[in-house]
Amino acid sequence: MVAYEKTICPYCSCGCGIYLVIEDGKIIGQEPQNNHPVNEGGNCPKGRNAYQFLYAEDRLKTPMIRKDGRLVACSWDEALDLIAEKLKKAEPDEFGMLASGKNTNEDAYVIQKFTRLVMGTNNVEYCGRLCHSSTAAGLGPTVGSGVMPISQLDLENVDCLFLVGINLKETFPLMYKRALRAKKRGAKVIVIDPRKSATARELSDVHLQVNCGTDVAAINAMMKIILEEGLENKEFIETRTSGIDALREHLAAMDLKELVKICGVPLNTLKKAAKIFANAKNGSVLYNQGLNQHITGADGVKALATLALICGHYGRPGTGLSPTRGQINGEGTGDMGCLNVFYPGFQKVGTPAEPHKKFAEYWGVENLPDKPGLPYTKMIQQTKYMWIIGTNPMVAAPDTTNVKKDLQSKELLIVQDIFPTETAELADVVLPVSTWVEREGIHAYVDRRVQKINKLIDAPGDVKNDWWIITQVAERMGFKDKFDFSSSREIFEEIRRVVPPYKGITYERLEETLGGIQWPCPNEDHPGTHTFFTEKFNTPDGLGHLQVVNFIPPSEVPDKDYPYILTTGRTIFHYHTGTMSRRTPKLDAEVSGAYVQVNPKDASLQDIQNGSMVTLSTRRGSVQAKARVTADVPEGLVFLPFHFSEASANKITNPVLDPACGMPEYKVCAVKMEVSK
Numbered sequence: 001m002v003a004y005e006k007t008i009c010p011y012c013s014c015g016c017g018i019y020l021v022i023e024d025g026k027i028i029g030q031e032p033q034n035n036h037p038v039n040e041g042g043n044c045p046k047g048r049n050a051y052q053f054l055y056a057e058d059r060l061k062t063p064m065i066r067k068d069g070r071l072v073a074c075s076w077d078e079a080l081d082l083i084a085e086k087l088k089k090a091e092p093d094e095f096g097m098l099a100s101g102k103n104t105n106e107d108a109y110v111i112q113k114f115t116r117l118v119m120g121t122n123n124v125e126y127c128g129r130l131c132h133s134s135t136a137a138g139l140g141p142t143v144g145s146g147v148m149p150i151s152q153l154d155l156e157n158v159d160c161l162f163l164v165g166i167n168l169k170e171t172f173p174l175m176y177k178r179a180l181r182a183k184k185r186g187a188k189v190i191v192i193d194p195r196k197s198a199t200a201r202e203l204s205d206v207h208l209q210v211n212c213g214t215d216v217a218a219i220n221a222m223m224k225i226i227l228e229e230g231l232e233n234k235e236f237i238e239t240r241t242s243g244i245d246a247l248r249e250h251l252a253a254m255d256l257k258e259l260v261k262i263c264g265v266p267l268n269t270l271k272k273a274a275k276i277f278a279n280a281k282n283g284s285v286l287y288n289q290g291l292n293q294h295i296t297g298a299d300g301v302k303a304l305a306t307l308a309l310i311c312g313h314y315g316r317p318g319t320g321l322s323p324t325r326g327q328i329n330g331e332g333t334g335d336m337g338c339l340n341v342f343y344p345g346f347q348k349v350g351t352p353a354e355p356h357k358k359f360a361e362y363w364g365v366e367n368l369p370d371k372p373g374l375p376y377t378k379m380i381q382q383t384k385y386m387w388i389i390g391t392n393p394m395v396a397a398p399d400t401t402n403v404k405k406d407l408q409s410k411e412l413l414i415v416q417d418i419f420p421t422e423t424a425e426l427a428d429v430v431l432p433v434s435t436w437v438e439r440e441g442i443h444a445y446v447d448r449r450v451q452k453i454n455k456l457i458d459a460p461g462d463v464k465n466d467w468w469i470i471t472q473v474a475e476r477m478g479f480k481d482k483f484d485f486s487s488s489r490e491i492f493e494e495i496r497r498v499v500p501p502y503k504g505i506t507y508e509r510l511e512e513t514l515g516g517i518q519w520p521c522p523n524e525d526h527p528g529t530h531t532f533f534t535e536k537f538n539t540p541d542g543l544g545h546l547q548v549v550n551f552i553p554p555s556e557v558p559d560k561d562y563p564y565i566l567t568t569g570r571t572i573f574h575y576h577t578g579t580m581s582r583r584t585p586k587l588d589a590e591v592s593g594a595y596v597q598v599n600p601k602d603a604s605l606q607d608i609q610n611g612s613m614v615t616l617s618t619r620r621g622s623v624q625a626k627a628r629v630t631a632d633v634p635e636g637l638v639f640l641p642f643h644f645s646e647a648s649a650n651k652i653t654n655p656v657l658d659p660a661c662g663m664p665e666y667k668v669c670a671v672k673m674e675v676s677k
């Protein structure tokens, strides 16, 4: 029997609706969903091939324990008993847990609850640390909230789109479609990107092709032009912000010529961009890793939010500064508190709100940890016991050579995943889990859009749900009464009780509401919230706090030994560390291995032909990739996608961290290149 079942695409956080065609319990095809408000019948290549990875031959199907150096199959009881016995020996600070933006909210909630309640530590993080920690550090002091303040559906009605460090076409293809519609309706598009990305080439009216790592200089230049030419929104500044005098003074002391020299964008181009943005009625800013992944990522976010504030682009549909979390539940895993400084609902450790006391009361325990846990990279370096769920630091974390050494030295490394990832290969215990349409749960997509995934097929072999595994270990460690969940619905009901923005969202409402509900949703009659900051910001005084920020150069700049700059990014055909997309035959057929973009002049200097194997070397190591000679990268810059473990970009990127938020400087380091011998 053949059935068409509705679900949501498992790849990016746009959250497009699709139908799966299921015959006798097996998915045999799929179609985009025409009436889903996010995609309206469209899907990108990943979405059109969403289910194939489920049937890859190397899917994990049984638990495994390392014996005599080899991972061998075992029973669930054996694996769970071993984990519980070993974790009983761990001191709180010795343990760390990494979750994923692919976990459901229910999984993420149980993960952080286990870490805090059973293990007694805030050492819980997820991959959001590596892509949007600068958002929290930058937007917290500026507007008081680090989430997308709008509905992605409203983007098509703005009259200026400013895209900073985001290759929208290849990263969020259906949001790109909406941006195209806005452009057709007359919106102007400004792009900041050191490359002529597909987005810069095809969508921009003004492309600020900055030198890599100089966004802050370009944004400061735009603000200086706007204030000196009187283009700012004076009423908005007066009524909705604080700090304009300090900002004016700060920018007045800057030399525009010097800023132009640093960022490498001609003054006329900067002026054109500044005027378009300042004169727009409703301007919208989207940004992503290109802005974030620098030692000054948090500064970049602060500067960009300040630019939006002085132009009054906040508080109306489609306006404001929007971080774009990439994974299907990149938002929700953070909402649920898989962050070392936030309990669920972004209740910050160490603030007067004292979330550790509130949650101790909710959960019926005496004490919970009240000091910040370790951030992602430090957790890998400093803990003795690690539990890694659905994320692959052996490809995703910076400086993977040292990550490998750190992970190999653990007393206990547990990896819970769907495939034998590069990280799972190092584990002492590997636990196979269900994914996507093999289980039920909710995700919060890029614009806080909460949608529900239903179980449509059975998982293969002896595979279990993430939350079930954790509750079983908790029970073995003496906490059965605190983790006595028998369904994801029961977990969600606890979430609704303790995370106020989710209070009005129910499984029943999600079943009935096509396109989901945007949190905050304070009660069951509330329609959800499309637009934030309509009257005030989330800061203590309700004002937007204008920030003053200075340009700081990247940690590594080219020199005679490493004369080029390396930057990294994505292709539309693959997704993050490639665990799913590289097991999808149709996507793999489009791009089957690593490549590096090289400018024609640099290629000629180094005797590199299109298709040559090139060795890229930094102070951390070397990788090889096939050259694509293209003027899409300027002279002096090379671009390496980060999806390919055989040429792992993060073996060679710079692990130095932004001191404000622990974000690694993935986007710029010094490199040399030569034809591989």
Ligand code: SF4
Pocket (backbone or CB within 6 Å): 009, 010, 011, 012, 013, 014, 015, 016, 039, 042, 043, 044, 045, 046, 047, 048, 172, 173, 174, 175
């Ligand atoms: S845009 Fe994102 S959610 Fe939509 S089909 Fe593509 S990958 Fe899936």
